Amino acid sequence: MLDHRRVARSHPSYSLALALIVGALASCSTTGASVSGPQPFAGTKDSVTIEQLLRWSLAGEAGKNKIEAALGNVLDLKPLPGRDFSGQGPATLKDGYVLSFGSIGQLTGQIDIGVASEPCLPPKFASELIGAQGAPTVDAHGEDRGKTYTTQRAGNWINFTTTPLTYRCVDSIHIYPIRASHP
Template sequence: MSTRYAIFCIAALSALSVCACAQAPDKALSRKQSSAASAAQDSITLENLLLWPLDEPQGTKRVTASLQRIFTMEPLQGPQLYGKGPAHLSDGHILSFAWIRQRSNSIDIGVADKPCLPVERAISITGATIEPTVIDQHGADRGAKYQAERNGFSVRFETTSNDRRCVTDIHISPSPR
């Protein structure tokens, strides 16, 4: 009886150690996937710059801090900062400028048209809707404007004027009260 019990215990321990070893790579893989997802969420991408103000309580502060990391910011009159590009983002997009108006908590960002962030993609991630199109005083089409509001902030983006395919500017400001 005691020999059988000892054999049973050894077999059970062996089975448990095999199971534990088999599960260890899954946990490591899960940690790697979680880490990669977190890194993507923290990286400075055009999509994140559009989403952070809409989805996070401190989203505009996060955008401001990110822009200050990638631009050499020059102080302007009043509490304003301006950075001239090009500034390369981790997703391959390029910013041409950033203007941070600290008093009004507003941010303007210029986006290079190559590589293009398709308007359809920006709409799908922000839920933005098109604003009425206005032709300027010279009869020129200046592109379309789209806007999304959430979390007390408005994110508006504009498109290329000739074909309206690519996002060219992003404007972030508090929602009107």
């Protein structure tokens, strides 16, 4: 075994060994599916906006990857069982909106984002941005659960919900793959 402490860093065998190790690590990292979670977001925490998150939701897998990376940056996502990730807010975005939570289901392909009520994200803005149609949501007991706006694009359902009774503010955003039937 080579004792690296006795070999000068400028010695050719040291450089060769280092190159082989780096090459082996790089080849291992490019094969198979990653289970390490969301990749780092290229921007900063202060560069993410709610409009970007909504627009990216319309861009299929590439958009979902951007959302996952951004959530990983702004919410400090932690691993959960089943290769899922979750993070709690508050996390203030560049445009002043605040995320209350975020979760990513690696196996299900679902992304859930909580939006704080202050400042209020108007559902009209979000629905016009993604082309979603709204309908009141009532649970099995007849309780008002807000309004749910839904659209489908690029292989995904995108929906967001509003606060109950007033329907005034968006309180959550959900993105998940289209399956054989609407969930």
